[in-house]
Amino acid sequence: MSPSKDKQTPTEADPTAPANPARRKLLNAAGGVAAGSLLAAPGILRAQTGPKIRIGFWPVASGLPFFAALEKGYFKEAGLDVEPLKFASAQQVMEAMLSGRAEGSSNGTASAVLAIGEIAQPGLFKIICTNPTNAKFVLDEFIVAKDSPVKTLADLKGKRVASGPGIQNVMLARVMLERAGAGTLSITELPLGQHVAAVAAGQIDAAYTLEPTGTVGRLSGTTRTLEVGVVAKYILGDPLAPWHGGAASLTSAFIQKYPSETKRYIAAYAKGVELVKTKPAEARPFLKGYTAIEGALTAEVPMSDYLFSTQFKASDIAHFQKFYDLFHEKGIFEKRVLVEPLLYKG
Numbered sequence: 001m002s003p004s005k006d007k008q009t010p011t012e013a014d015p016t017a018p019a020n021p022a023r024r025k026l027l028n029a030a031g032g033v034a035a036g037s038l039l040a041a042p043g044i045l046r047a048q049t050g051p052k053i054r055i056g057f058w059p060v061a062s063g064l065p066f067f068a069a070l071e072k073g074y075f076k077e078a079g080l081d082v083e084p085l086k087f088a089s090a091q092q093v094m095e096a097m098l099s100g101r102a103e104g105s106s107n108g109t110a111s112a113v114l115a116i117g118e119i120a121q122p123g124l125f126k127i128i129c130t131n132p133t134n135a136k137f138v139l140d141e142f143i144v145a146k147d148s149p150v151k152t153l154a155d156l157k158g159k160r161v162a163s164g165p166g167i168q169n170v171m172l173a174r175v176m177l178e179r180a181g182a183g184t185l186s187i188t189e190l191p192l193g194q195h196v197a198a199v200a201a202g203q204i205d206a207a208y209t210l211e212p213t214g215t216v217g218r219l220s221g222t223t224r225t226l227e228v229g230v231v232a233k234y235i236l237g238d239p240l241a242p243w244h245g246g247a248a249s250l251t252s253a254f255i256q257k258y259p260s261e262t263k264r265y266i267a268a269y270a271k272g273v274e275l276v277k278t279k280p281a282e283a284r285p286f287l288k289g290y291t292a293i294e295g296a297l298t299a300e301v302p303m304s305d306y307l308f309s310t311q312f313k314a315s316d317i318a319h320f321q322k323f324y325d326l327f328h329e330k331g332i333f334e335k336r337v338l339v340e341p342l343l344y345k346g
Helices: 022-031 061-071 092-097 111-120 167-180 190-198 215-221 230-234 252-257 259-278 280-287 295-300 314-329
Strands: 051-056 083-085 125-130 140-143 161-163 187-189 206-210 225-230 248-251
Touching: 051 092, 061 083, 061 259, 061 280, 111 125, 111 167, 111 248, 111 314, 125 252, 125 259, 125 314, 140 190, 140 215, 140 230, 140 252, 161 167, 167 187, 167 206, 167 230, 167 314, 190 206, 190 215, 190 225, 206 215, 215 225, 215 295, 225 230, 230 252, 248 252, 248 259, 259 280, 280 295
Parallel strands: 051 083, 161 187, 161 206
Antiparallel strands: 125 248, 140 206, 140 225
């Protein structure tokens, strides 16, 4: 079912509430200060039993398993009171977890931003599921105007380029353009929902963005996709390598206090993943209300892959670690963050 006005609306929170000063200093340095207002997210009527599980998300297509689990009632069936909290950026999701205003994140929450939270407060969370993407399972891409003469990323040399908000998006865009031969560019941060309009209006020449943005622009006839799976190609060195750029998580405090609810939450979340993987046509309409895409356009959005932390192989950890190590090498992480200890083992 799709969101409607008679559904229960989750309680709003204040993403600008002060956090621990030490954490705030780190977040400021990394460009991860929470800002703006929290938007009420669509949801279904949920049973008021057990602890409230507040899960932060931002409007990208890779969050679909969480949206589907909400709308199909999987969490409610498990006797869980799950409240979706929609934020304007992954930084706001992480800040809410740091300050105790969220018990976790949905898929699509930037993994590097979660790592910044781990640096600020060691042991903060555990990853339960990632959304690996590449040239086959598409999430990340560069878009340009439909009639732009730009043919390759190298052609963006000297051009105006934007990315989504936050340190993960900005740094990845900059490094990928450098490695593609476009040189060192200044990247403008823009909310994902503004990328298509900004490119179409000529305010920027290109944007490093995430689905469903490319689909929205293509189907509106205003932008075209320049290249997809760019992080796998330019950061990991293989267009088909799994880029674990987003992750669903739960705070360690919640896991320790509510082990039974944790297992039921992951089982319900797994049903959402299974629906997306086996019945994508049934799952896609649940993008409506949670992302910028709705109606017939939902059938066009490419799907991410999904991998639970208990399914990780050595190669998955190696690719994930290579991604994290880039942020340490570039000075974004003040220390090396190891992936394996962050994975929920069950």
